[in-house]
Structure formats: structure tokens, C-alpha cells
Amino acid sequence: MPQEYVLAASAARTTTVGTNGTSTLVGGYHKRALVVLNVTASATNAADTLDVYVDVSPDGTLWLPAVHYGQQAGNGAAKTEFAILDPTNPGTATILATSDPAVSTVRPGAWGKYIRTRWVIVDGGGAGDPSHTFSVTAYVQ
Numbered sequence: 187m188p189q190e191y192v193l194a195a196s197a198a199r200t201t202t203v204g205t206n207g208t209s210t211l212v213g214g215y216h217k218r219a220l221v222v223l224n225v226t227a228s229a230t231n232a233a234d235t236l237d238v239y240v241d242v243s244p245d246g247t248l249w250l251p252a253v254h255y256g257q258q259a260g261n262g263a264a265k266t267e268f269a270i271l272d273p274t275n276p277g278t279a280t281i282l283a284t285s286d287p288a289v290s291t292v293r294p295g296a297w298g299k300y301i302r303t304r305w306v307i308v309d310g311g312g313a314g315d316p317s318h319t320f321s322v323t324a325y326v327q
Contacts (some may be wrong), residue, residue: 187327188220188325188326188327189212189325189326189327190323190324190325191210191212191301191323191324191325191326192321192322192323193207193208193210193221193240193301193302193303193322193323193324194207194303194305194320194321194322195321196224196226196319196320196321197319197320197321198227198317198318198319199305199307199317199318199319199320200307200315200316200317201307202307202308202309202315202316203306203307204304204305204306205304205305205306206302206304207302207303207304207305207322208302209243209246209300209301209302210300210301210302210324211246211299211300212299212300212301212324212326213299216326216327217272217273217274217327218270218271218272218273218274218326218327219270219271219272219301219324219325219326219327220268220269220270220324220325221240221253221268221269221270221271221301221322221323221324221325222266222267222268222269222322222323222324222325223238223255223265223266223267223268223269223320223321223322224265224266224320224321224322224323225258225262225264225265225266225318225319225320226264226319226320226321227264227317227318227319228258228259228260228261228262228263228264228317228318228319229260229261229317230260230261230312230314230315230316230317230318231260231261231310231311231312231313231314231316232259232260232261232310233259233260233310233311233312234259234260234261234307234308234309234310234312234316235257235258235259235260235306235307235308235310235316236257236258236260236305236306236307236316236318236320237254237255237257237258237289237305237306237308238254238255238258238303238304238305238320238322239251239252239253239254239255239286239287239303239304239305240252240253240269240271240301240302240303240322240324241301241302241303241304242271242296242297242298242300242301243298243299243300243301243302244298244299244300245298245299245300246299246300249302250293250296250298251285251286251287251293251296252269252271252287252292252293252296253269253271253287253291253292253293253296254286254287254288254289254290254291255267255269255289255290256289256290257289258318258320260310260316260318269292270292270294271292271293271294271295271296271297272294272295273295273297275294275295301324301326303322305320
């Protein structure tokens with residue numbers, strides 16, 4: 187039975203700098219994770235953007251970027267995106283720990299005892315401050 191971990195509760199976020207979510211211990215004895223981004227509102231200018239990432243860590247200190255969801259425009263429609271992390275599909279290339287995946291990319295073999303989300307909201311100018319309402323939930327089994 188999968189365990190549910192809320193990495194970012196649904197809330198309107200307006201911060202225009204990178205924000206790290208809370209580190210969550212999911213343990214080391216799991217097979218895979220389904221991580222769901224649910225954007226329910228983006229009510230600003232088209233030039234404003236939201237980038238959401240998921241990172242994993244073996245120790246809660248060193249973080250490996252594992253997921254970069256599709257970028258959301260400031261006036262984008264509501265959407266739900268899924269990412270699957272499965273260590274039985276480790277990939278074939280090394281990954282620099284400080285490099286983020288390209289937009290809409292998942293590194294399925296990235297794995298760790300800890301997981302977190304982070305996001306970057308950019309104000310592209312124009313009237314009004316950027317605002318995106320979203321949540322991120324991991325289902326780990």
C-alpha cells in the first residue's frame with residue numbers, strides 16, 4: 187500500500203525567488219514513487235512563470251534534482267502532471283548534483299531516503315504580482 191507524503195500543500199504562492207520545501211523522510215525500503223504536481227490556478231501575466239522540481243537525497247543534506255515539471259505560464263490553465271521515480275530504471279548517464287533536469291524531464295533512477303520539492307516563480311513584468319496555486323504529493327511504495 188503506498189504511503190502519501192504532502193511535499194507542498196495547496197496554497198497560492200507569490201515568492202519570486204527559489205524556495206525549498208520541507209525535507210521529508212520516506213525511508214530507504216521502497217520500490218517506487220509517483221509524484222503529482224497539481225496546479226489549480228495561475229492568475230497573472232503570461233510572462234510570469236512557475237518551475238517546480240523534486241529532489242531526492244540519501245542523507246537529507248546532499249540533494250539530487252530528479253524531476254523538473256513542465257513550466258507553467260502566469261496565465262496557464264490548471265493542470266496535473268505525474269512523475270514516476272523507479273530505481274529499477276536507473277538510466278545510463280551520470281548526473282551532476284547541481285544540474286536541474288531539462289523542463290518536462292524525469293530522472294527515474296534518482297532515489298533517496300529523503301524527498302522534497304522546490305519551486306521558482308519569476309515575475310515577467312506587467313501589472314500585478316505573480317501568483318500560482320499548486321500542490322505536490324508523493325505516493326511512495
